[in-house]
Amino acid sequence: QQPVQSPQAVILREGEDAVINCSSSKALYSVHWYRQKHGEAPIFLMILLKGGEQKGHDKISASFNEKKQQSSLYLTASQLSYSGTYFCGTSSGAGSYQLTFGKGTKLSVIP
Amino acid sequence: DAGVIQSPRHEVTEMGQEVTLRCKPISGHDYLFWYRQTMMRGLELLIYFNNNVPIDDSGMPEDRFSAKMPNASFSTLKIQPSEPRDSAVYFCASSLNYEQYFGPGTRLTVT
Numbered sequence: 001q002q003p004v005q006s007p008q009a010v011i012l013r014e015g016e017d018a019v020i021n022c023s024s025s026k027a028l029y030s031v032h033w034y035r036q037k038h039g040e041a042p043i044f045l046m047i048l049l050k051g052g053e054q055k056g057h058d059k060i061s062a063s064f065n066e067k068k069q070q071s072s073l074y075l076t077a078s079q080l081s082y083s084g085t086y087f088c089g090t091s092s093g094a095g096s097y098q099l100t101f102g103k104g105t106k107l108s109v110i111p
Numbered sequence: 112d113a114g115v116i117q118s119p120r121h122e123v124t125e126m127g128q129e130v131t132l133r134c135k136p137i138s139g140h141d142y143l144f145w146y147r148q149t150m151m152r153g154l155e156l157l158i159y160f161n162n163n164v165p166i167d168d169s170g171m172p173e174d175r176f177s178a179k180m181p182n183a184s185f186s187t188l189k190i191q192p193s194e195p196r197d198s199a200v201y202f203c204a205s206s207l208n209y210e211q212y213f214g215p216g217t218r219l220t221v222t
Contacts, residue, residue, distance in 0.1 A: 002153070030209065032209070032210075041202060041213035041214060041215050042202070042213050043213070044210045044211060044212065047209050087153075097159065097209065097211075098159065099156060099211070100156070101153055101154040101156075103153045104154075
């Protein structure tokens with residue numbers, strides 16, 4: 001079952017914040033976040049494992065609530081370089097490398 | 112490291128022809144994944160290998176698709192015969208510890 005991402009698209013001005021959500025109808029073990037720029041390969045951002053931990057680097061962080069089967073990606077003080085499509089990929093088993101990706105959230109940061 | 116290498120980067124072929132896509136994973140990575148990306152269906156996992164052994168090929172759409180990994184540094188995805196609906200970007204990714212590193216992709220167009 002493909003996870004559902006929301007919103008589908010968002011436009012921000014530089015410096016604004018955004019939240020991208022990812023929810024699944026299945027119990028999750030891990031959530032992975034990737035960013036893809038047009039015409040390029042997806043780039044790994046971070047992984048969150050079962051345990052409800054929150055992670056982050058620079059001004060991008062994420063949380064994982066396995067009880068709600070949801071994850072959120074937080075982008076603060078957005079920069080032009082944050083533009084792209086963000087995907088969440090989910091796995092349901094410990095040790096499982098098999099990911100099911102959402103359809104993506106297109107983020108556009110404008111000056 | 113050079114990252115995941117895929118060839119060719121672009122392939123245009125006629126319906127009915129055989130197509131072979133190639134992938135060289137990052138050295139030392141023990142997992143290799145083949146994905147297909149389209150606007151309609153997003154990023155779909157086709158098959159993945161662990162230590163050169165296919166683990167799950169349930170995402171392979173039809174018998175026309177086959178994948179091999181003869182050694183740790185090379186994998187192929189073959190489509191025979193190709194059809195227009197196979198047109199997509201095909202990504203190869205490799206992984207060591209859950210993080211998946213994607214290659215630049217092969218854009219396949221079947222006319």
